[in-house]
Amino acid sequence: MRGRLVGGPALNTCGSKYFPGIFLDNPRGRRIAHTWRLPIKKAVSGFIEWSPKIKSIEEKWVRRIADHGRRHGFVPVETAAVEYLSTLQIKGEIEKEIYCLTKPGSDMSKDLALHYDLTVPLARYVTE
Structure with a gap:
């Protein structure tokens, strides 16, 4: 992966400052911005953050429940x-x-x- 240093603070829509970061080219040719020293200390309380493993389990169960409902004539809304x-x-x-x-x-x-x-x-x- 190649990296390119980007300098200077930038503002996001909420007005928080991001510090200089690195853009990395991933294998698919897309550019990913990586930043460090973000002023975010911890996640907002009351909101769940799931790991990819747990999220895939949740999606599997939601899919199974939705499929079961469709078999019995229910439609998603x-x-x-x-x-x-x-x-x-x-x-x-x-x-x-x-x-x-x-x-x-x-x-x-x-x-x-x-x-x-x-x-x-x-x-x-x-x-x-």
Whole structure:
């Protein structure tokens, strides 16, 4: 593998600085950026990171369950990960469970939020 040193800090979309890195050519001809001394100390808590071995086991089980469901007449449905904030706020006591996606200076009625479970998206899908 050949490497080429790249200097100077660059900004990603979140504004964190990456330090100089090396671009390595892999066997397929694609360039892979390798950086070191990233200012990230640890993973975000509450999110699972699986190794390739564990992820392949999970995918195998999901595939088996989906195949079994299809044999019995079920079809897969995938809804959006976000809903309108106003839809999720209808039930008032769950305000602390809503993660909002807002655009600075936007109209609050158009703000989006990550849904906390699949009840609202499924109900919306069935009514449509």
